[in-house]
Amino acid sequence: MTLPLVADRRTGGRKLKRIVFDRDTIAHRVVELGQDITTAYPDGELVVLGLLKGSFIFLSDLVRCIDRPLQVDFLVAASYGSDTVSSGNVRLLYDPETVLKGKHILLVEDIVDTGRTLNRLVKLLRERQPLSLEICALLDKHIAEHLELEPAFLGFDCPNEFIVGYGLDHAENFRHLPYIASLT
Ligand code: PRP
16 A cells, blocks of 8 residues: 655645655746746747636746746636537636737746647637747646647646646645645
């Protein structure tokens, strides 16, 4: 029998299988990503768009590591259970107020799993005629069969496990864990 390895008061008694990326490892990588993004955008207006809810911690840490002017806005997309929903049919529960046309758009996502979320949003955002559109993802499981746009900036390759913490949830719990852990 394998015993659970991680106990944390914040989980309310639920044991975590293991910590995948600890607090320091995440912080170090986010600084590197911020430097990469700063270098990649020498000119133009930059809008950093966080996809809620999962990206809220990553986004807030990341923008403080980007050393240039930028604006922050958010997207809230309706999630569909079916994978037969076409990419053009994504519905936004919150649409960014910031004008996107003619600006560099950096879409910030916590995790690329099947890639469905990103594929829908990339098509929608391209219709807004940004000057450029790129993705910054904290984690990528690399199991998506087709991505409309590969993340230009990626924090970590992610094991194909159920991941929580640092914004990621299970049934809305565990988002506040300061590290990334595996539940399964
Ligand atoms: C999760 C996660 C990503 C998406 C990735 O969001 O935050 O946005 O799923 O999955 P995919 O690549 O298979 O589309 P969720 O819909 O759970 O909402 P949340 O961000 O509010 O947790």
